[in-house]
Amino acid sequence: MSALIGTHLRVARPTDEIDEIVAFYRDGLGFDVLGEFRGHEGFDGVMLGHAGVAYHLEFTRKEGHRAGRAPTEDNLLVFYLPDRDLWRQAVDRMVACGYEPVPAFNPYWDRQGATFEDPDGYRVVLQNAEWP
Structure with missing residues (x-):
């Protein structure tokens, strides 16, 4: 058994557009702001996700550092949203x-599915299917 089973996953990446990123994931995808910080050793950041799930996203910004857009x-x-009505609601939102x-x-x-591009050019797919 893997030592990683039962752990929590944080996907972290920098952004130049932190306010726009928050709007995309919070307002568009319905994520909650789980935490945020300002001026932590030169970094500002926000964690977005849902309480009780095993993952969340973190976006950071450092003054004077350019993060740039997605490479591809x-x-x-x-x-994966297997329920057709819930998938349609997510796309409509x-x-x-x-x-x-x-x-x-x-x-x-x-x-x-439906693919959306966030303000940094990274993409989010809302897939109307079961995870196999």
């Missing part, structure tokens, strides 16, 4: 917040 269009976070789906780099994701 195939940098993805994929959320994104659109209502002003985020339009973009064509996926890999057409596989367009067959049962």
Whole structure:
């Protein structure tokens, strides 16, 4: 058995657009702000997710450091939403917040999903399927 079973996953990355990133993940995807910090050894940051789940996202900004955009269009976070109504609600929420789906780099994701690009060019797929 892996020592990592039962652990919590934090996906962390820098951003130049912290306020816009928070709006995308909080307002568009419905994540909660789990915590935030300012001026921690030169860094500002925010953690977004849902209480009680085994993952969250962290976005940081450091003054004087340029994070830049995603290196490719195939940098993805994929959320599997098997219930068709819940998937449709999630897609509709994104659109209502002003985020339009973009064509996926890999057409596989367009067959049962909708892909959205965050303010840094990283992509989120809302996939209407079960995780196998």
